[in-house]
Amino acid sequence: MLPEKLNTKKKVIEALKEENILPASAMSPNYKYVCFICEGCYEAHFVDKVEHILCASPTKFFFKCSGENSHGTRKTEGGFINLVSIKYKFLKGHQTQIQWYCETKLFDKAIDSL
Ligand SMILES: [Zn+2]
Secondary structure: OOOEEOOOHHHHHHHHHOOEEEEHHHOOOOOOOOEEEOOOOOOEEEOOOOEEEEEEEOOEEEEEEOOOOOOOOOOOOOOEEEEEEEEEEOOOEEEEEEEEEEEHHHHHHHHHOO
């Protein structure tokens, strides 16, 4: 199933309430060579290079990207938040799966009203 783009504050709030949210310091996504394809900017972001602003158990991260691709062409103001689950699979290593994503400015509004 494709990750859903949450496009209203209400949807983001509802999705956040489904998660067991932890502070960013709770876990560190320091996995080498593990990346996800950002649903917002279509770039591959390495999980140990992109900022994570919150965590959720088990091993999910709210990654914040700038919204700018490597050519600087598709620039989206404020960037995107992707909620990414990272799981270890035997012989495959760490696998990433995006749960949902939204624009950072919408995410910030939702967090403020929680
Ligand atoms: Zn991105």
